[in-house]
Amino acid sequence: MEKRLVLAIALSLLVLLSWSALAPKPQPIDNQSVIENKASLSTAAQAVAPVVSPLASVAPDMDLTEDVIKFTQENREIIFNPATASIVDVIFKKGIEHHLPLKIGFLTDPTLVFKQQTLTNDSISFVYEDPDKRIIKKFTIPNNSYTIELQIQTQNLSSSVLAFNPQLVLGRLDLSAKNSQSRYQDVFLNNREKNMHLAAGKDFSSPDIKFIGLRDQYFCTIIEPTNVGASAYVKKIKPQESEVGLLLKETNVKAGGQIGHLFRIYLGPQELNVINNINSEWSAIIYFGIFDFIAQLLLQLLGFFYGLVHNWGLAIIILSVVVYFLLFPLSIKQMRSMKEMQVLQPKIEALRKELKDNPQKLNKEIMELYKEHKVNPLGGCLPLLLQMPIFFALYQALIRSVALRGAHFLWIKDLSSPDKAFVFKNSIPLLGNQVNILPILMAIGMFVQQKISTTQATGEAAQQQKMMSIIMPIMFGVIFYQMPSGLVLYWFVNSLLMLCYQFRINSQK
Template sequence: MEKRLIIAIALSLLVLLTWTALMPKPQHVAVQEVRTQQNVLNQSEIKHAVVATPSTPPPPGRLINYKQDNFDVTFDEAMAAIKDVSFKAYNNYLFTLSYGCLLKDPLLNFKQERMQENSISFIAVTAEKEVIKRYTFHKSSYTIDLEIEIRNKSSVPISANFPLILGVLDFSASNHQARFQDITISTADKILRNNGRKNTSFDEIKFLGLRDQYFTTIIEAHQGYQPGFVLKLNNHASEVGLNVQNETIQPGYKIGHLYHIYLGPQDLKIFNSINPAWGSIIHYGAFDFISQILLQTLDLLHKIVRNWGVAIILLSLLVYLILYPLSIKQMRSMKEMQVLQPKVEALRKANKDNPQKMNKEIMELYKEHKVNPLGGCLPLLLQMPIFFALYNALMRSIVLKGAKFLWIKDLSEPDRLWIFPASWPNLPILGNELNILPIIMAIGMFVQQKISSISSGGAAAEQQKIMLILMPIIFGLIFYRMPSGLVLYWFVNSLLMLIFQLRMNRAR
């Protein structure tokens, strides 16, 4: 198989499997605020929720900013809910929940009751009940304890049964984090994943997690398993949460519920120090096992060199050395194909009017010289899972957030060497920034492909020239707005391939 066909197969696989995932946008916005009218919880679909009438969250209330060591939390007073969280250690990354920890009861309109150094409480009073929500923060921690207290003010028993919303998934086109959102449900015996696109109910939930690209919020009931749900509000948003158990409160009595909340990065070390079971929130798709190994290796390299950029370079070198035997096999196959290329071209010219005979004689030629036309393709295909695993790992790993290298201010984002003036229009693909690293990577790929190309004639030569130019351009465009850490890895990989090809050429 000629080099042009190998390139075409690799490019087709890459574009087909990752095109929708390879165009990241700036990662400063998580779940956008959604204030659409809420649907009625359908009893047949969300069987544990009892809500008799349509419920709309109270109108946006006064915003209260509550500062802690690790993050600043913005509360919506009327909802007594978390609007968003800004993480100080990660360039004030904004993680928006819209109305996290909302008690979905249209009659409740909260007021701030008390604010202390480590807690803030809200109170809502209706004709029949008094509800207090108290958030208690732990010093230098991403955990919060949420206490909900309901007192019956009336002279008759009342029922306490309502949804507690963990957060909102926003699927609208304007939300660049939509493709990263998912839900993790820990039940009594298994871990479930959910994309939030349809109504779902769960009988017993140990904990529930909602995440974006880098951060997550988790809720776990202190009193044990509770039912939960995913409720599709419309085509652009869904709610996820727990259902407070149905309880009857006698006149003058009160009940209380305690929930443990996590608001922070998807960091396995942090999870292990709080609740190791929460580590199941972190997953990297189909090649999760390979992704975990690559990240652990990257972390080990970082401990040695103390720089994430250098660690990525060393990881690229290490992966290349591991795949070196496959690269040797691929290069040898390409070399054998190049030696036979004049004879292949001669057979094509001699049988240009008889394609069937031409293919038969070419295959006989390969068989005579013991050349496998697929020999250069198989090693390439075997490397694809590693690339996809590394892509998912670097795209979602929190370790690169805010990591600097050379001119790059954040390895989890494009390198942004130059931000265009505000008066300039947004350019297609480029947006409003010049990212130089993908351009350097594309140039390196062009040189590497140029050196390793197999000489041919006729139409094949023209196609090869087109692929030689087209492939680096396409990869440059695909990588243009990807995290610079991933672009750095791919550039180093191309550079190593170039050096290897030069050595192979000298050895001929």
């Protein structure tokens, strides 16, 4: 019974992990050649010389023939489409280059074509004008910061009152399977009553919001209207694409008058300290699901250990050791319960042979045997169940940790991806074009632990032990094979500690 429950728990764990492990790999981004664009930029732009290139990532309504303006900073590169006065790509340059795969827009009206651009050291402005109105969109982009201030000024050039109720598209989410980030994308908003996390593929609307954001695995964008009320919406515009945006409250502007809208924007990593320093309310976008509290605590511990050793690999090892010893009393209880069950196995096997034709009486006799020897048949599994929330929380924390991107440890060049000890030009059956050592070592460690923890048994119990000792390490090795090496490192260290303790128990027999 206990073996079956352990197997069921393990299978449930593997099912929950497999969707991430087997998801498609990121698609390479084709960086096209760039050329300078000097015609439409003011002379004040010399300190930040923009370059333009064929549009790399655009929303469906944008003109692919338009050039783009690249606003380059130390920590990121923001790419604008001057015709629509919108952001079409954000490239984060710290560590491994990362494109924010959210089709960022801040698009007001796709039918308007902006004709003028003015670029300075820390801002870029776009102007649209027709006989009735003039619209000026100014992005102020301070250096060494992940914030942006967006000002939209609308002037009434007509001789009558005009009603303005602009729409601001925050971004469009690519939900297709080819986008490796699609499974991590969601929408986050505050409706002035509570924070909400929404699935990216479901339609939603909120009549009044304080701020709204989008995120992928590591990075996010947040926008907050500061001087005007707004409603928010999420709607599917294509089978595999959703649009997220704001609808600003309608305002009447008299002839010759003007109205201004101001927005605070965050475009950066999902790092708690970074976002807290800007706006502590925004940090709620960093969310790890039902076990969020545990995940946040584990990340804080990991950051603390990194501050001591200045290496993320060593920090993960220390975290694994600390968590193991915190759960050590549960592990001891689990092993003792398993040992007690093993002592009773010969008697249980005898009952099964004697009462094989009477299942009801067999179950009753087995329960009486447990009661007589004061053994809880679930005693070995309950501690394992209690550890599951910690594992799932740690899984979410490590797989979304931007700090692990590009972090080195021993032969591992990136703790946020498989360890890739050996990479080949051609693909190898089952392994692909790379050999990841950590999952293999982990599977070997689990196999050894299974072998040394089994006891003499006969019949069905012996078959179950044999199955567990072979199938489980293989299954874990396969599922963990494409997991981030930081997560595999944590599990491998935990397995080694359990193996060492099992050796100690066996030596005391």
